[in-house]
Amino acid sequence: MNGSVLALDFAETADREEFRRAVLAGLSRAPRAIPAKFLYDARGSALFDEICELPEYYLTRTETEILKRHAADIASRAGPGCALIEFGSGSSVKSRLLLDALDDVALYSPIDISRQHLDQTAAGLRRDYPALKVAPICADYMALDGLPQIDGDARRLGFFPGSTIGNLEPADATAFLRRARRLLGDDGALVMGADLKKDPQRLHDAYNDAAGVTAAFTLNLLRRMNRELQGNFNLEAFAHEAFYNQLEGRIEIYFRSLREQSVAVAGRTFGFAEGERVHTEYSYKYDLAGIEALARSAGMRAAETWTEAHRRFAVTFLVAAP
Ligand code: AVI
Numbered sequence: 001m002n003g004s005v006l007a008l009d010f011a012e013t014a015d016r017e018e019f020r021r022a023v024l025a026g027l028s029r030a031p032r033a034i035p036a037k038f039l040y041d042a043r044g045s046a047l048f049d050e051i052c053e054l055p056e057y058y059l060t061r062t063e064t065e066i067l068k069r070h071a072a073d074i075a076s077r078a079g080p081g082c083a084l085i086e087f088g089s090g091s092s093v094k095s096r097l098l099l100d101a102l103d104d105v106a107l108y109s110p111i112d113i114s115r116q117h118l119d120q121t122a123a124g125l126r127r128d129y130p131a132l133k134v135a136p137i138c139a140d141y142m143a144l145d146g147l148p149q150i151d152g153d154a155r156r157l158g159f160f161p162g163s164t165i166g167n168l169e170p171a172d173a174t175a176f177l178r179r180a181r182r183l184l185g186d187d188g189a190l191v192m193g194a195d196l197k198k199d200p201q202r203l204h205d206a207y208n209d210a211a212g213v214t215a216a217f218t219l220n221l222l223r224r225m226n227r228e229l230q231g232n233f234n235l236e237a238f239a240h241e242a243f244y245n246q247l248e249g250r251i252e253i254y255f256r257s258l259r260e261q262s263v264a265v266a267g268r269t270f271g272f273a274e275g276e277r278v279h280t281e282y283s284y285k286y287d288l289a290g291i292e293a294l295a296r297s298a299g300m301r302a303a304e305t306w307t308e309a310h311r312r313f314a315v316t317f318l319v320a321a322p
């Protein structure tokens with residue numbers, strides 16, 4: 001067995017232990033909740049990729065349209081010779097739109113917690129952009145204190161697309177932007193995508209698609225608990241529930257017990273009342289004033305915001321506030 005296989009085994013054991021603790025803690029507290037990051041095992045990530053293609057899920061298409069239309073504007077705001085740093089890069093599809101538009105990129109640094117994702121992304125980019133310096137960072141960008149592989153005095157341009165900011169509760173969103181501001185420096189900038197408030201029915205439909213892919217995505221968490229934590233969740237006895245909470249300006253997502261039942265997982269047994277819910281995700285929706293207020297709360301300001309005809313989504317160029 002070689003060292004990298006051992007390292008992977010170790011990482012897998014550590015991940016499973018973190019999952020076990022989160023599930024036991026999340027099912028023991030009231031109201032019950034399991035953090036959204038555990039939705040993204042291999043099957044969950046593949047289902048999320050499918051969500052991005054759904055007719056109801058306008059977010060990915062709309063953001064891509066904005067990025068395509070305004071890539072040159074973003075590049076001119078950024079200036080030549082930037083180091084592009086992507087927070088939570090996934091497959092880096094959207095960053096290619098920026099890489100194609102930016103003038104003389106000094107370096108591209110994708111940050112992702114998944115080593116596998118990072119290696120794939122880096123290999124694809126090195127193949128398609130042979131002159132580009134690619135410096136992947138395997139880390140949790142929510143807990144990163146420095147950018148180890150980045151030195152030199154190139155301007156740092158952060159990229160945080162996909163409305164991932166919406167999955168953070170307001171205090172965490174501010175904490176993330178503060179961290180980004182520190183990592184990017186006084187001279188840095190951040191290109192951030194955020195889903196906008198709109199007709200509640202459209203929001204509702206985006207998280208309750210007719211094909212049931214979002215439901216499968218939520219219920220995959222039960223499968224994961226069954227597989228990794230020796231659970232016995234009956235997937236037929238729980239349902240996906242997603243609705244727009246207008247007061248809080250957010251989509252709330254849960255899995256809901258369809259009957260009174262008890263379930264064993266990670267060596268414990270948990271009772272569920274009929275209708276009892278376990279929270280899995282928030283997806284906050286912003287308006288332009290809300291984006292500006294969020295930026296201010298983190299010592300930044302929106303230098304420019306781009307949207308499209310229906311004002312469904314916004315891409316904002318954030319800079320450090322003086
Ligand atoms: C990743 N994130 C921006 C998605 C969202 O829209 O909040 C996650 C998602 N969950 C269900 N559908 C999409």
